[in-house]
Amino acid sequence: MTVDVVAPLAADALAGLWLDPPVLPTKWLYDERGSRLFDEITRVPEYYPTRRETAILRAHADDIVATSNATTMVELGSGTSTKTRLLLDALAARAAAGVDVTYVPVDVSAEMLAESSTILARDYPGIAIEPTEADFTESELLLPGSPGNRLVVFLGGTIGNFDDDARRAFFDGLAASLAVGDHFLLGADLIKDTGRLVAAYNDKAGVTADFNRNMIEVLRTGLAATGLYADDFDHIARWNPARHRIEMWLRARRDVRAYFAVLQREWVLPAGAEILTEISTKFDPATLDAELADAGLAHVTSWTDPHGDFLLTLSRR
Ligand SMILES: C[S@@+](CC[C@H](N)C(=O)[O-])C[C@H]1O[C@@H](n2cnc3c(N)ncnc32)[C@H](O)[C@@H]1O
Structure with a gap:
């Protein structure tokens, strides 16, 4: 990650991670690894x-x-x-x-x-x-x-x-x-059809899950975090019928207690709590x-x- 993304990532983390529920802008899914994973998503059978x-x-x-x-x-x-x-x-x-x-x-x-x-x-x-x-x-x-x-x-x-x-x-x-x-x-x-929509964001091979969890890696490396691991999060894709959109969330598998050295702040997320990482509205x-x-x-x-x-x-x- 280049130096010039640390300040905007820090600003977005400060603005979003302490909200209830926490939320981060979708663009942080697209570091180099995330971009390659998205490219892979475009070829999975479910992603029409x-x-x-x-x-x-x-x-x-x-x-x-x-x-x-x-x-x-x-x-x-x-x-x-x-x-x-x-x-x-x-x-x-x-x-x-x-x-x-x-x-x-x-x-x-x-x-x-x-x-x-x-x-x-x-x-x-x-x-x-x-x-x-x-x-x-x-x-x-x-x-x-x-x-x-x-x-x-x-x-x-x-x-x-x-x-x-x-x-x-x-x-x-x-x-x-x-x-x-x-x-x-x-x-x-x-x-x-809702089933097809959800499947497109939750492929069987788990590529979209890796893509979503990569946001944790972006936070960990960009903000020099300790106690923050991608494997501690489940990928969730669900349809929000009121807003006709797919929502991607990351749900904590256990109590997460992380420290961001760049922010000099601790972040606590209880087991079961979720972070909103992407919405994909359908029209x-x-x-x-x-x-x-x-x-x-x-x-x-x-x-x-x-x-x-x-x-x-x-x-x-
Ligand atoms: C869903 S992908 C689509 C990629 C490609 N246009 C396609 O149709 O397959 C979204 C693309 O937008 C880029 N992107 C996401 N948020 C962005 C932002 N705020 N400003 C500029 N590019 C952004 C990502 O890096 C990624 O390449």
């Missing part, structure tokens, strides 16, 4: 969203890029940028026709961002790759590129990690930083498009996969 979103992109990437007429594509929470290659293929065709095109992957996961950008630069020599390490929840997004020709993409259902207020603020902030004519492509997971298409429209992002087109599991919606400022 990546396959469904890929199918939609395979069918419509050319259309999306043509409609947006983009010369700059900014991707928020780009991760490995694997699915994005379908859009990059379409952008590369524009580059081959003599248009200057740029791809700006934005992510908090520094190692994953550097690694994937190096590979993309090799595979897409016609596209300028400009990796940006940033937190997309912070302040105003400063978007590079010429107004009117930008396409901002936000894939993977990551929008589900925001609660209702944060999502509204995010859409408002994004709309404010886009210029008229810029496009926004959003991938969102849809409400469906219905009409409500989501109405939220985008409220923020000034007008609906252009949307697509679902043949199973009706996942939504890609394209809007324009």
